Amino acid sequence: MITTSKNIPTSDADLYSDETLRDPWRIYRDIRDIGSVVFLDKINMYAVGRYAEVKEVLGCPSVFSSGHGVMMNEPMNQAVKGVLLCTDGEEHSAMRRVLMKPVMPSALRDNLRETVTAHAEALADRLVAQASFDAATELAQYLPLTIVSHAVGLPDEGREKMLEWAAASFNCIGPMNQRTIESFGTIKEMVGYAMNECVRGKLKPGGWAEMLHDAADRGEIAMEKASLMALDYMGPALDTTIFATSSAIWLFANNPDQWDIVRNNPSIIPNAINEIVRIESPIQGFSRYSLAEYTLSGTTIPALSRVITLYGSANRDERKWGDPETFNVRRANAGDHVGFGYGDHACVGMNLARLEITAVLTALAKRVRRFELGETQRALINTLRGFSKLEVAVH
Template identity: 50%
Template sequence: MSDIDLFTDEALRNPYPLYDELRHIGPVVHMPQHGVYAIPQYEPVREASLNWEVFTSTRGVTLNDGFNKATEGVLICSDPPDHRTMRKVFERPLLPAALKSIEPALKDEAAKVVQRLVEQGRFDAATELAQHLPLTIVSKLVGLGDRGREQMLDWAAASFDASGPINKRTTAALPKAQELIGFGLNEARPGTIDRDGWAAALFTAAERGELPAEKCPFMVLDYTAPSLDTTILATGSIIWLFAQHPDQWDLVREKPSLIRHAINEGLRLESPIQRFTRLTTREHELGGVVIPAGARVMLLYGSANRDERKYPAANTFDVNRKPSDHVAFGTGEHACVGMNLARLEIRLLLEELVPRVERFELVSAERRVNNMLCGFDKVEVRAVPAAGA
């Protein structure tokens, strides 16, 4: 048992010392202050993630009953067989083969923004760099129309804040999060969304009988928040890490094949989504600890990815590490559907930056304070141009 509060401003800005304490306490830690059982270690997080029959998502994945009720029907709040039916349709534009068709456009846009920012010299990697591809290319591919695209960033951040326990941030975010749900139910429909977009394809699939039509409005929401925050926050964090560790940037510049490992290492250290919850369907023993039936269980991805039992020197940024088994994207049935797109966007940006930038000099950084997310609202850097760039 622990009275640690992971939801203070200080904890949200820097949760890692608290994660160290929780992992030391045990594989499962009862946190009565928020009515949850936290799972802070890597192997138990992975085990629980793979066991959807016991750790169900159908009763919501957030830390408050109100938002769990409001999000019933979204993809992440479902289990097989419904989850597999929905996911099969939802993931079509996000599969590697489908992403190949949009990679040239993403690569071209990545080259343009990187060239502009490097010539600019000083820029905010959290906004000017990280937001560019999701907002210029991906939002159009989703096809939510002008209003949807204009509101996506605000809606996404609010939906994650509204997923926390009932606190000031949650309460402040709920109206905006409800606005997103209302948009999905009332506006994101054929006739108002782009007919060739990913969202419209859901309704077309329903017409063919591939999934129930009533699932479509909720699935549209799954294209909104996840398509933005994970990629944007991960990109900003990775540039921050390279600014903090110039020796690691040198290694990547010397051997660009390390880019893929560097992305996974950045995701491991600064996991954009720090936690989701599950509900136990029956009493279950995990890591020698008995969790009662009907318990709200919090999977601490950000802690698991820094578990020294799994990763030696776990708090060290090492681009030679190959942590492809990190849980920043979850694992099992609920592994992030958009992870291939996120990796692609980040890779294309880094591939353009490697030949152009010798060093990132950190000017200033501002951590985001969000109930579920980890990353930066600001990562202002000075890009030192590479010779001949």
């Protein structure tokens, strides 16, 4: 085994090749097995793949900063400086308090649950009547792109580009590969939309984006942040939820016994969602920047290093999970997964995502006995895992 001068084992794995994006699991196992911290020599960064160590890094923001960006390339870290994901300390807490308000469980229950549920039921009626459909587009995209995007209240002009922008945002989280380079122009367009269109007068009254401007008026966040923060309700909210939903259908098509458990007992759906997010991890990993030297399970990470935390690997770490490759909706500790992150930066929108996926699975559980897979295609987006096409026949 090759090691660095600091005695850290080295790997030549490319976490962002087409091949790895399609099937990362063997590479993750190698990374977990060779050490608690591994140096990726292709991109000069460290990777942490074991569950306990991923949690330790995420739980220590004073050393492992998000404020220097969480992307694996510096141009993008500079370009999005100051968004929620890439801030630390009090600045981060203040922004987070404001952004959380409409997506807290009580606010979602009072304002969105009924609508989301009604739309999911109508969608399921429509798609089941068709007998076959593309679950990646017709099913999974519907709630995030219509109901949720309406609640955010962004101007219609440009909104149709949201999916393209969201994919580009995730591509730009990766290192400087072709996908990242090709996405930079799109990111500029998205930031331009936020700064020029997500402004008072153009936003729908009463929407979540307008509430950010109200918070800025009250001095709760800096005025210049309000427009850009509107994207926090869209960029990280779309592909993540969409990919979790299409992964759910793929998992249930491949594991009909697990779908029977859900159909017979829909109250298990919240646990099933944890298990879906654990085993497929729609976001596979972000990074942190070490502000000081830190010893993690006996391995010393130097100061001023970029460290990738692999949620997708941690969620299948055999040191944590019994039978990690098996999809088991009854798994007792499924809720321990780090698929929504962990610590200060844990997902702001997880309750919203859970609401949407619960509504879809509940509606399907009443109407569908079996999913039969047709043509499927994985989406190849840096750090995301999901489908661009997932044809299913239902009966």
